[in-house]
Amino acid sequence: MAPAGPPPYRFAANASPPVTAALPAVRRLTLTDFRCYDWLRLDVEPSSVVLTGPNGAGKTNVLEALSLLTPGRGLRTARLGEITRHGAASGAWAVAATLDTDSGPVTLGSGLVGGAEGAGGPDRRVVRVNGETARGQTELGRHVGALWLVPAMDGLFRDGASGRRRFLDRLVQALDPDHAGRCAAHAHALRERSRLLREGRGTSSWLDALEDTLARYGVAIAAARQDLVGRLSAALAEAVGPFPRATMTLDGAVETALARRPALAVEDWLRDSMAATRASDADGGGGTAIGPHRTDLLVRHAGRDLPAAQCSTGEQKAVLIALILAHARVVATARGGAPLLLLDEVVAHLDAERRAALAATLAGLGAQAWLTGTDVALFESFAGQAQFLRLADGNLVD
Numbered sequence: 001m002a003p004a005g006p007p008p009y010r011f012a013a014n015a016s017p018p019v020t021a022a023l024p025a026v027r028r029l030t031l032t033d034f035r036c037y038d039w040l041r042l043d044v045e046p047s048s049v050v051l052t053g054p055n056g057a058g059k060t061n062v063l064e065a066l067s068l069l070t071p072g073r074g075l076r077t078a079r080l081g082e083i084t085r086h087g088a089a090s091g092a093w094a095v096a097a098t099l100d101t102d103s104g105p106v107t108l109g110s111g112l113v114g115g116a117e118g119a120g121g122p123d124r125r126v127v128r129v130n131g132e133t134a135r136g137q138t139e140l141g142r143h144v145g146a147l148w149l150v151p152a153m154d155g156l157f158r159d160g161a162s163g164r165r166r167f168l169d170r171l172v173q174a175l176d177p178d179h180a181g182r183c184a185a186h187a188h189a190l191r192e193r194s195r196l197l198r199e200g201r202g203t204s205s206w207l208d209a210l211e212d213t214l215a216r217y218g219v220a221i222a223a224a225r226q227d228l229v230g231r232l233s234a235a236l237a238e239a240v241g242p243f244p245r246a247t248m249t250l251d252g253a254v255e256t257a258l259a260r261r262p263a264l265a266v267e268d269w270l271r272d273s274m275a276a277t278r279a280s281d282a283d284g285g286g287g288t289a290i291g292p293h294r295t296d297l298l299v300r301h302a303g304r305d306l307p308a309a310q311c312s313t314g315e316q317k318a319v320l321i322a323l324i325l326a327h328a329r330v331v332a333t334a335r336g337g338a339p340l341l342l343l344d345e346v347v348a349h350l351d352a353e354r355r356a357a358l359a360a361t362l363a364g365l366g367a368q369a370w371l372t373g374t375d376v377a378l379f380e381s382f383a384g385q386a387q388f389l390r391l392a393d394g395n396l397v398d
Contacts, residue, residue, distance in 0.1 A: 024144045024337055025368040026066065027105070028098040033088040035061035036394040046100055048362055048369040048386040052376045057391040059372035060150070063342040065095040066370060067146055068110045071137035071173060071180035075148045075342065077166075080112045080125055099144055102336060106130060106143050141177030145331060145339035147324055149346055157308040157316055161296040168297045169221075172228045174331050174339045179224050186217040190288055197278060198286035207278065214291060215271040219263050221292045222254040229297075231334075235326035236302075241357045243322040244315065245302040252295030299323070317349050321358065328365050338367035346371065347378045356381040 025046035031037045036058045042049075051059045060075075064083075067074040084093045094111035109128035127134040129143065147170065156163055172179045193210045229248050236246050257266045273290050274281075281289055299308040301319055308319050324341065332338040341362070347355050359381035362369045369386075373379060376388065390397040 024099045024101045024106075024340070026097050026099050026340070029062070029065065030094075030096045031062075031065050032092075032094040032096075032111075033085040033090075034065055034093045034095060035083060035085060037061065038085060038088070038394075040394070040396065042389065042396065044389075045387055046368060048367075048371065048382065050376075050379045050382055050386045050388045051370065051372045051391055052374065052379070052388065053391040053397070054374060058394045059391055060344050062391070063148065063150075063344055063370055063372065066097070066340060066342055067148055068095050069097055069108050069140055069144060070146045071141050071177070072170070075150050075344075076152075084112065101143060108140060108143060110137075110140065136181070138177055138181045141173060141180055145174030145177075145335075146342055147171070147174055147327065147339050148342035148344065149320055149324055150342075150344040153320065154313065154317065156320065157299060157311075161294075164297040165293070165295060168225055168228070171232070171327050172224050174327070175228060175231075175334055176224055179221070182217050182220050182224070186214060186221060186292070189213045189217065190291070190293060193274075193288060194281075194286035196286075197282040200282065208275070211271050211274040214274060214288070215267045218254055218270055218291045219258065219267050222250075222252065222258055222266075222295070223263060225250060225292070225295070226255055226258060228330075231330045232323070232327055235330050236322065239322060239326055241361070242354050243318050243325065243357065244304075246308070246319050246322055247300045247302050248323075249298045250295055251298050252292060253290055254292050255295060314349060317346075318354065321346065321350075321354075325358075325361050325365070328367050332365060332367070338365045341367050341369040343369055343371045345373060347373055348375070352381075355379075359385065 026044060027046070029040075029042045029044070031040045034040075040062075042062070051062060053059055064074050064076050064078075081091060084091050092111065092113050094109065094113070096107065096109040098105055098107050107130050109126075111126055112124075113126045125137070127137055127140060129139050134140070153167070156167060169179065169183055189210050193207065193214065196206060196210070229250055233248055236248070239245055254266065254270060257269060261269070270290065274288060277289050281287060299319065300306060301308055301311050301315060304311065304315075308316055311319065328338045328341060347358065350358065355378065363385050371379070371382070371386075379386070379388070
């Protein structure tokens, strides 16, 4: 029997203007045996949060914990066992947060739980919503979205396409929580098809079923990405201020086909194409040559009319910030509240004009941003609109 197909693909209707309330917003964050923290609790207001302290103080660890309150592997893409504090009595770790949302307070939890309670062994992540174990990570995305910029993303435009696809899918997921489930189902079907082709023991009916699943999920994924890029391109075109305007396009066979044909016709074409390339895919080690897993995100600096990869490091950082800010506005319009913004060591790369513009834009969005830096003086523009916390040696400093 063919696996179930994806749910109908829809986005929330546009609404205007964007809300100004900082929702959703974290009010309490608790970490247990997480990275450098044996235990930490932060009680904060809905406004933005600035975390300062020396290198190694644990600032980025707090942002990583927040990123794990959304579907996926977080901003470090770490394996679950790597997150547990060195020297912890067990292999478990936990992140819990209470958030203000437009439907009232919500408590979210995520962690690696060992022993009998783990129900899936020590390698399985457990997700809880209001104290109840959730079916999967997608439930987190129904309550909060998060976007992040970290130093590891400085090479996003120069490196391979896989990193840009992950970045793009995080943008889509913040707008449409079901996108994470579609991507996970597609990735699972890809692995199964690859295994069968590599081992040479897949029957035609098995492969037919997998390729049917890949076609339906693949078209849904591509359509979601196209919708996001269209919305984001419009927001970028309207941007003003010191951050550069940028343009975005998708380079992929499925997206190209969707621009010309109805979705059902593209599903048929994709299904037939995979069936026709079974032999060549098997000869190539089992990889699937066509599908949204081959798509690339192309970004250009509009002011200079250059691919972002050819711009200076500082210009690339500014383009990334412009993308994140435009996307936060898109999400605020579509979902009624901006995502959490996790900005690690971002202001250190900005001049005074852009630091002030970033602070003003975040205030206008009503987004709760969590920012880190070693030099508190660089956050002067955030005075009066953000709360300042100092960390040192894995502790909150009074």
